[in-house]
Amino acid sequence: MLALLLALHAVLALAAPALGRRLGPRVFLVCALAPGATAAWAATQAAGVLDGSATTQVLPWVPGLGLDLALRLDGFALLMVALVSGIGAVLFAYSRWYFSPRPGLGRFAGVLTAFAGSMLGVVLADNLLLIYVFWELTSITSYLLIGFEDEKGSARAAALQAILVTGAGGLAMLAGFVIVGQAAGTYSLSGILADPPGGGVVGAGLVLVLVGACTKSAQVPFHFWLPAAMAAPTPVSAYLHSATLVKAGVYLIARFAPAFAAGHAFWRPLVMGLGVATMLLGGWRALRQHDLKLLLAYGTVSQLGFMVVLVGAGIPELTFAGAALIVAHGLFKAALFMVVGIVDHQAHTRDLRVLSGLGRRMPGVAAVAAVAAASMAGVPLLLGFLSKEAAYEGLLHAHLGVGGSLALAGVVVGSVLTFAYGARFVLGGFGAGFGESAGGGDPVGPDVARPAPAFVVPAALFAVLTVVAGVAPALVDPLVGGGAGALDAAAGKAHLALWHGFTPALGLSVLTLAAGALLVAGAGTVERVQARLAGAPSAAGVYSSALVGLNRLADRVTAVLQNGSLPVYLGVILLTVLALPGLALLTRTRLPGGVVVGESPLQVVVAGVVLAAAVGAAFARRRFAAVLFLGGVGYGVAVLFVIQGAPDLALTQLLVETLAVVIFVLVLRHLPERFEPSAWRLGQATRVAVAGGVGVFVAAFSLVAAGARTAEPVSGAYLEQAVPEAGGQNVVNVILVDFRAFDTLGEITVLTVAALGIVSLVQAGRRQQDEA
């Protein structure tokens, strides 16, 4: 059934483009079938799954590589499915009204469905590699979603940035998965978590997995892609930021933390530290945004940091609080984004400096926004308050020493910021303007068209759910408890409660609200401080300058290494030869003893001539002279052969040499008379050094190779048998016509065929000339 649901997503995704042409925006309602059916089916399974019995399905895929389609619906997966498919179904319905008919809408709906399916796959997959597969699919489909409005340059740049960051993280994660999987001996997620492998290598693998999770969940220092990805249409932003894409990283950390947090000393400082840093940075940045959507995006960054702190600690109480926060965030963030969508749709602006008095024009929308923002800020009687309370409670009782206190302090400050930007959102969007810039420009608000009720209902639904769950926690408690229990059995025992009594946690909540209210009151001061600090380097700046630097560096390297010059290319290869085999020859072998330098004075003389000719060839200015010198080298070697008593070799050498010189001369007719003088002294010196080195190398090679002979030379036997067997005094002749007669026959045949070929070539050339 699990696989069938995924297949349903795939089928609808493929069918959507065709359907879109006929149905227009209604295609979203058809596509809503996939997440809707998934949510409905998950609801039927809920009772059993939340009690701890997981539904699994395994289909073989590549058994040879340990890859199978293992799907598993346990408590935590159910919680995620509720978000992914539940919120997904509602958002699909919302898209029906958000989009006006336009070409390409069907394709867009298809990609959105494919994205929903991929995300579902991430949370259902029970095989690390399968997680990776779906993970990358979410990257690609979200890339297409963000870049949907591809007429806008900014959309394209943002989409590219998003896929680069998350794709890069994904590949790091794959490496981490392989390391962890090989160490554990299985790629099954549940298998690994049940029996986690240990050791330093696994630690390195976990860091890589964390890199992947942090890029996806926009943790510092990879947080910058998320606000940029705001270029997406609002329903997409709502979906990506509330329930899905960015939660994938949180999901993964939540899965891994209980099993690995205690065993690896780096885990808690790293994960919780990043989480706190992200929470503070996101909150701080959100406070200075004017674009409502950007404000929410930084808010998402901040909330993701909060979630990572909680689920990354690997402590039962905090895991439980994290699960609650995941649900709460899904609801209020979806509602908030939909509100922004409505505002944008009706008022055609999202700038809170311009918007004014919208609250009076559309009070329903304003109420939804207020409830959702209050939940985010942790106001009592809302779901957000419950999760925040649980988080404070857990952090107060987690025995993590100084680090734990720091984390608690960070979370409290982060929550204060959350309250402040939540208030900024509501007051700025629906009030009479906000902050120091209030009143500037032409206010938009009182005269915008009212939204259609169907447009507001989905957002209102989430707001109502937030309130209901906040007032009656027992309704959502089984889902959160069952989800947390699937991560860590101990976490399942905690419960959400409206009233814990006068606890320190309650005190912190009150403190948070009070400090947050102060911050809102002093909004003008905050904006001034922000403006003064704006020059600080940002991660986005580092990212873009890293890209530019990479380009420049590679450019320079290319100019040096790939300048198209053949001598340089050859030099690279020759230098490598000198470095590796040359070194091995030099250090690891001994030159054979008993090397005879010369047998007759004539040899010394000829060798001297050969050397002189070689040097002459290298130094000649004119091409023709160089060729003649080269010929001199060859003829000199032929003479050496003669002196050594090998006239046949000498003859061959003479023929080859003569032919080479003739061909050279023929080519020279088309070349300039002189070599181009090289002005670059260093280059010339390098060439001389490389040439000399290779000369020494080849000489050493010849000596060593000749000295390595172990077998009896074959010539002895030939000499012995020449007279008795073949009756010939000239051993060379005997070899050619007798001992190796078949070889000679073959060679003659080859020569004949080649000659025939040449004749026909020449004739063909002549024929063409005649015709012309």
Added chain:
Amino acid sequence: MTPAVIAQIEPIATPEIEWFAVSPLLVLVGGALVLLTAAALARSRPPRGFYALFTVVTAALAVACSALLWQRVTDPGRGPFTAIGGAITIDGFSVFFAVTITAAIALGALLADDYLRREGLDGPELYVLMLLSGTGGVVMAMANDLIVVFLGLETLSIALYVMAGLHLRRLESQESAIKYFVLGSFSSAFLLYGIALVYGATGSTNFGAIAGFLSGNVLASNGLLLAGFALLLVGLGFKVAAVPFHVWTPDVYQGAPTPVTAFMASASKAAGFAALLRVFVSTFDVYRLDWRPLMWGLAVLSLLVGSFLAVVQSDVKRMLAYSSISHAGFILVGAEAASDRGIAGALFYLLAYTFMVVGSFGVATLVGGRGDADHGLSAYRGLSRRRPLLALAFTVLLLAQAGVPLTSGFLAKFYVIGAAVEADSYALALIAMLSAVVAAFVYLRITVAMYMGDETEGAEAVTRPAVRVPPGAALALGVAVAFTIVVGILPSPVVDFARDAVPVLLSAP
């Protein structure tokens, strides 16, 4: 001589030739000769596409022969065997490469068909050379002897030198041919030096005998052998375009006629790796501690240099050339693992890569247009609007090269990375993934250019000559894309094929 005397003469002991064993080679060579002779004798021009069709049929026959051989070597009762006096080995490995290289020939011929007519170069030469060059590649894969490796290498290379320079009117083509020839000759010479040293150290050039000698004897001084390893690595590293022997690759890939580049990047690289894997991983297995660091260095350099330099190119052919260097690095990661899994991973990677790269250069062939010169990134701007299917096909191939799931490229990368981790080469696995990240940027750049040309370029796009997609190239691209996706989704048959193709060491009988 009287008959009595003749009767006394012992017949010369010639090795028995198993014709069946070399049947793929015979088909390829025979096809080449028949094509050349027929084209020379024919009085009239053959119908359009005849040469390409003939080449594809020849390739198909060779694959059929390979399939028969595969049945024989995987039959538990018979298994792998050596032939021609132990000069060649017929095992799963050689059959695997015969199939891979032959596939590259067929796809290359399909691409060349329209290209040659478009460029006014129509004739049988390219097809003949491709068949002969491919034959050399298969010989390298079958070799059971260093000398046979050299024979195959030269057959492969000499044909390629000519093919690179086949575009008579393009100066770049001529230049690339001469560069390739000069550098290739040097590297072949070094390979020969290496063979000489290994022979000096072990007393044989036969793989089985070398391996037997190395495992049975402890060498007092192994300098000869190590220098031999390094020299062999120079020669083979040049063929597979591993850094630092890669310098020719961008220039030659860019200059050569694009269908030839496709063939070069696939078949020639595959043949080089066939020899590399059989010689080092299989034959020199005992000395793995000595050659693994060398292989490690080659792999790291290839991965990093290939991916980083690909980023800054503005010419798509050069981008693909550098990316092929980084792919060579990935295959070397599999080789460095020095295990059966590593070899199987490298084989899987090679087969997947062959289809990806032929397809990619196939797209470049079409977009390049008349004159084979239009390869700048700007030529791809807005391709999705002019040729949506072509853009989609290229996107799939590029995503596969980036290693995106549900394409063959992902499993290929996973396979070799898994092998590296299993062999405790963690650093190498990490560097490989890092370079994959960088390389992904390159593929993305091309994709973005195709789908998201600048708004201002709408007018310019119209003035560009239309990209024609002739049927032969369409077929080749279709096959490449289909293979990439189907293997990405249902990889088991190919995984099994690669696993059963791990080379076997056999001594001469």
